[in-house]
Amino acid sequence: xxxxxxxxxxxxxxxxxxxxxxxxxxxxxxxxxxxxxxxxxxxxxxxxxxxxxxxxxxxxxxxxxxxxxxxxxxxxxxxxxxxxxxxxxxxxxxxxxxxxxxxxxxxxxxxxxxxxxxxxxxxxxxxxxxxxxxxxxxxxxxxxxxxxxxxxxxxxxxxxxxxxxxxxxxxxxxxxxxxxxxxxxxxxxxxxxxxxxxxxxxxxxxxxxxxxxxxxxxxxxxxxxxxxxxxxxxxxxxxxxxxxxxxxxxxxxxxxxxxxxxxxxxxxxxxxxxxxxxxxxxxxxxxxxxxxxxxxxxxxxxxxxxxxxxxxxxxxxxxxxxxxxxxxxxxxxxxxxxxxxxxxxxxxxxxxxxxx
Amino acid sequence: xxxxxxxxxxxxxxxxxxxxxxxxxxxxxxxxxxxxxxxxxxxxxxxxxxxxxxxxxxxxxxxxxxxxxxxxxxxxxxxxxxxxxxxxxxxxxxxxxxxxxxxxxxxxxxxxxxxxxxxxxxxxxxxxxxxxxxxxxxxxxxxxxxxxxxxxxxxxxxxxxxxxxxxxxxxxxxxxxxxxxxxxxxxxxxxxxxxxxxxxxxxxxxxxxxxxxxxxxxxxxxxxxxxxxxxxxxxxxxxxxxxxxxxxxxxxxxxxxxxxxxxxxxxxxxxxxxxxxxxxxxxxxxxxxxxxxxxxxxxxxxxxxxxxxxxxxxxxxxxxxxxxxxxxxxxxxxxxxxxxxxxxxxxxxxxxxxxx
Numbered sequence: 001x002x003x004x005x006x007x008x009x010x011x012x013x014x015x016x017x018x019x020x021x022x023x024x025x026x027x028x029x030x031x032x033x034x035x036x037x038x039x040x041x042x043x044x045x046x047x048x049x050x051x052x053x054x055x056x057x058x059x060x061x062x063x064x065x066x067x068x069x070x071x072x073x074x075x076x077x078x079x080x081x082x083x084x085x086x087x088x089x090x091x092x093x094x095x096x097x098x099x100x101x102x103x104x105x106x107x108x109x110x111x112x113x114x115x116x117x118x119x120x121x122x123x124x125x126x127x128x129x130x131x132x133x134x135x136x137x138x139x140x141x142x143x144x145x146x147x148x149x150x151x152x153x154x155x156x157x158x159x160x161x162x163x164x165x166x167x168x169x170x171x172x173x174x175x176x177x178x179x180x181x182x183x184x185x186x187x188x189x190x191x192x193x194x195x196x197x198x199x200x201x202x203x204x205x206x207x208x209x210x211x212x213x214x215x216x217x218x219x220x221x222x223x224x225x226x227x228x229x230x231x232x233x234x235x236x237x238x239x240x241x242x243x244x245x246x247x248x249x250x251x252x253x254x255x256x257x258x259x260x261x262x263x264x265x266x267x268x269x270x271x272x273x274x275x276x277x278x279x280x281x282x283x284x285x286x287x288x289x290x291x292x293x294x295x296x297x298x299x300x301x302x303x304x305x306x307x308x309x310x311x312x313x314x315x316x317x318x319x320x321x322x323x324x325x326x327x328x329x330x331x332x333x334x335x336x337x338x339x340x341x342x343x344x345x346x347x348x349x350x351x352x353x354x355x356x
Numbered sequence: 357x358x359x360x361x362x363x364x365x366x367x368x369x370x371x372x373x374x375x376x377x378x379x380x381x382x383x384x385x386x387x388x389x390x391x392x393x394x395x396x397x398x399x400x401x402x403x404x405x406x407x408x409x410x411x412x413x414x415x416x417x418x419x420x421x422x423x424x425x426x427x428x429x430x431x432x433x434x435x436x437x438x439x440x441x442x443x444x445x446x447x448x449x450x451x452x453x454x455x456x457x458x459x460x461x462x463x464x465x466x467x468x469x470x471x472x473x474x475x476x477x478x479x480x481x482x483x484x485x486x487x488x489x490x491x492x493x494x495x496x497x498x499x500x501x502x503x504x505x506x507x508x509x510x511x512x513x514x515x516x517x518x519x520x521x522x523x524x525x526x527x528x529x530x531x532x533x534x535x536x537x538x539x540x541x542x543x544x545x546x547x548x549x550x551x552x553x554x555x556x557x558x559x560x561x562x563x564x565x566x567x568x569x570x571x572x573x574x575x576x577x578x579x580x581x582x583x584x585x586x587x588x589x590x591x592x593x594x595x596x597x598x599x600x601x602x603x604x605x606x607x608x609x610x611x612x613x614x615x616x617x618x619x620x621x622x623x624x625x626x627x628x629x630x631x632x633x634x635x636x637x638x639x640x641x642x643x644x645x646x647x648x649x650x651x652x653x654x655x656x657x658x659x660x661x662x663x664x665x666x667x668x669x670x671x672x673x674x675x676x677x678x679x680x681x682x683x684x685x686x687x688x689x690x691x692x693x694x695x696x697x698x699x700x701x702x703x704x705x706x707x708x709x710x711x712x
Contacts, residue, residue, distance in 0.1 A: 035558070042535055134538060137538075139496070147500055148503070175398075175497050180394065
């Protein structure tokens, strides 16, 4: 497929998912306004929070579905929308856990309600707690509606159960990963590289990559071997994606990624990079600076150099390439049709393009 | 039915629901231990949090189901267990919102994880945040599994959709009520009595009374008029229950209810009692004391006397009786069999017994 067609396809999928989510939010807002204006505002805020994304997970669902011969775009768009709502629920609650009031450069649900409260004259700590409280509620709404969205795909009993099982696995994994992440960020001991990779797989890769492609393949009625091969692709490319994301969070080009390269260092985020470095002599230098909330650009430069000197950067890049190549091998499975490779090779390439 | 038989029936229902929940938690714990010991601990903590309750909502489901002729106790126990998990999710998240670390005299999920963190040497504010963070995750697990529990009732497609719709309404209402409650407790303006009643209906009465009896009746295949009559009973007795609960929170016998009568006054909780009093001349006196975190027993006595003098106590008691009598009228509907009255009159009586 030539690049122009790929763009057209991506836009078609995105607009199909957007249409499903528009209908969902319209109905919810109309029900909410029957309860009262405050509830309507909450739903409007939740809708704005779920808009503006790249609809990445729905695209994975629909890509797998179509590559494996599925033709009921509406059904696939509903399953995709379910993953999008799950994503919304998880990031809204993740922001509560991280006490973040900003997401993608704008205020998130917690931020909107913190600001409402401050405007009403409530002092900062109470206003922040009010923001986080409402975000707990908003995330709950997105979460249970994600499960319900699968029901609306209009599939038979057995298929619905299989999709729910995949969705359940994704949520089960994500909660486990979030728990480990809370442990890593709040406890003192340093996790191993394997523990970090496992946490990132559970927290993000399963629900963002593995489960969406698996659900798409199952919905298309693909044979078991094709489903497994695609799930294996998703799992590995998901891990590679997270490893690269962590690298970009320290060594990226801020202008290109739009992502600060000092935030993760100030936060002391436990990544594969950091876990590897913690067993090297350079750690003495790195640990002096890592996690300082007011780390300067110059100090961050010192940390970056030490991470390169001790081989952590090279190690993490190699690890990302290793997972990407496992993803590639899974995609080469004879159980998968060529269409699956046409669909997902660009995903592997885009992950690898982001490594130095 | 004689009182002894009622007790036997109640125990049978409770043990059927407990068996469903035991199986659910056993399976979840076995899946969690495959992920790691920390995840197993979270599931064990969640299970302990959901145990020890009176299984009130499941009993409402099963009572309605059996009174309306249902005979598949397993199916009803699953729907009951779904409401119990929903209840667990809602109280775990409600405790996050209220920053409570104690529930029913023991530590809740937030409390367990706060204590773990403190034992690990983490200072109080961070340890508390860790407790609340893990409780956000735990509530999410209970919430999505509540929806899935309906699927396990083994009913047909159409019935499942109807049950999910009722469940959806309950969760939709509860989120709205929680939002209003957050507003009432954190904003300065005083809600009206109607607004308080509406909040309590949405937050608690729908998912604890109305939706459980409705689901039980639907599952039994009862005719539409019987379902509506029972739902109307549930809605009204649920509101009456909350009004009485608020009265007991101020005027109750601590030895009998096991509930402090000073906590709500110290918190400044917005109840029908308080909303009524706020428009009376005695409010000047009441508002001096209400919401003081260190309110003394003597000052609380002054507030109670003023609440009686201004007629707020009488008003709230009359209002509770009014809703109980609406519940009674709904139960007298010719659309309902005598068995429904035998089942639910004691619920009305127990609510009224708690009013002076």
